Amino acid sequence: MMRLLVPVIVGLGLSTIVVGFLLRARERATAMNSLMDLARFGEDAFDEAEEAQIEEAKSVIDVSGFTRGAVSLAGRLIAQVDNQGALAASLEKARIPLRAGEYVVVGACVSTVSALVIATITNSWILGGFIFALAVFGAVKFPALRTARRRKALSRQLPDALSLIASSLSAGHTFLRAIQMMCEEADPPLADEFGRVVFEVRLGAPLVDALSHMSDRVGVPDLAWVVQAIRIQQTVGGKLADLLHTLSDFIRARDEVRREVDVLTAEGRISAWVLGGMPIFLLIAIQTLNPGYAKPLFSGGGLIALAFTAASICVGVVVIFKMVKIEV
Numbered sequence: 625m626m627r628l629l630v631p632v633i634v635g636l637g638l639s640t641i642v643v644g645f646l647l648r649a650r651e652r653a654t655a656m657n658s659l660m661d662l663a664r665f666g667e668d669a670f671d672e673a674e675e676a677q678i679e680e681a682k683s684v685i686d687v688s689g690f691t692r693g694a695v696s697l698a699g700r701l702i703a704q705v706d707n708q709g710a711l712a713a714s715l716e717k718a719r720i721p722l723r724a725g726e727y728v729v730v731g732a733c734v735s736t737v738s739a740l741v742i743a744t745i746t747n748s749w750i751l752g753g754f755i756f757a758l759a760v761f762g763a764v765k766f767p768a769l770r771t772a773r774r775r776k777a778l779s780r781q782l783p784d785a786l787s788l789i790a791s792s793l794s795a796g797h798t799f800l801r802a803i804q805m806m807c808e809e810a811d812p813p814l815a816d817e818f819g820r821v822v823f824e825v826r827l828g829a830p831l832v833d834a835l836s837h838m839s840d841r842v843g844v845p846d847l848a849w850v851v852q853a854i855r856i857q858q859t860v861g862g863k864l865a866d867l868l869h870t871l872s873d874f875i876r877a878r879d880e881v882r883r884e885v886d887v888l889t890a891e892g893r894i895s896a897w898v899l900g901g902m903p904i905f906l907l908i909a910i911q912t913l914n915p916g917y918a919k920p921l922f923s924g925g926g927l928i929a930l931a932f933t934a935a936s937i938c939v940g941v942v943v944i945f946k947m948v949k950i951e952v
Contacts, residue, residue: 699725711767717841718770719813731763746911750922754934758904771843774813778844781814783876786850790868799864800825817842832858846875885950892948900941903933 702711702724711724722730738759743752785806792802804822807815817838824834832855839851850871857867910918920926 696725699723702728714767714771717774717843718767719774719816720767720770727763727767731760735759735763742908746908747915748911748922750927750930751908751911775842775844778814778817778842779846779875779882780879781810782844782846782850783872783879785810785814785818786868786872786875790865790872793865793868800831846878850875889948889950892944896941896944896948899944900937903937 739752739756742755789802821834839848
């Protein structure tokens with residue numbers, strides 16, 4: 625009974641820490657959005673109610689002493705390993721509202737809880753350690769996967785956004801006003817990124833430079849071409865609305881090709897996920913339902929067989945993903 629009770633207590637404690645960090649991150653993101661919305665209208669639009677809202681948002685942004693201590697400790701450890709701030713940059717690109725220290729603490733807690741649950745269910749600490757390593761690997765790769773998904777969403781929204789901006793320009797609006805109108809009509813994440821462009825322009829940055837900063841931030845090749853075309857147009861002249869319409873048609877055609885490629889390679893991606901996940905699922909299921917059946921695998925030569933099998937699965941999954949990855 626105690627063998628089951630200890631992992632449950634530890635798991636509940638770590639889960640509470642994770643939930644606390646995530647709630648704090650959500651409150652901080654909401655508070656920052658509130659401050660940006662209030663700042664949009666300038667100083668003359670602030671009244672006493674808005675000043676009270678700002679103070680409330682600032683109080684939400686401040687973290688508690690316990691949270692600050694944990695984040696500070698994790699931050700110092702990360703600073704010794706990650707001198708270039710790669711983790712913080714990846715979290716920013718993925719729009720994950722967590723600091724580097726917070727993300728490490730959350731990832732460590734989730735990995736520990738997952739390992740404890742699997743080790744308790746299967747009665748095998750070797751499987752628990754494997755799940756811990758797998759969870760750590762997933763936490764490392766999660767910002768990159770989220771960034772890639774966000775880039776794909778931006779690429780799909782970009783042609784319609786360019787068409788909307790071009791139509792606004794044809795109606796007589798300025799370029800900045802056309803972008804503002806597009807932000808009001810578009811959905812995230814494109815509206816969020818162009819909203820940051822508007823804020824940078826209001827802070828004094830040139831519009832083309834703000835667009836270039838957005839292109840560098842999101843890393844979408846199509847958007848980089850659009851910014852370069854706009855920069856050339858601003859230099860040599862011409863009708864910007866026609867240019868944006870042409871770019872929109874070109875990017876939409878490229879997006880159709882990408883979607884067709886995704887459809888043709890979907891079977892390969894699914895096969896990689898199935899072939900990679902099924903052995904792990906079967907081993908956990910067998911160890912849970914009949915622990916004695918797989919017992920020889922966790923001692924002596926069985927560990928060598930498991931290591932070789934895991935390496936073979938990883939190599940096979942990587943090869944399949946390399947085969948189905950086609951750049952358009």
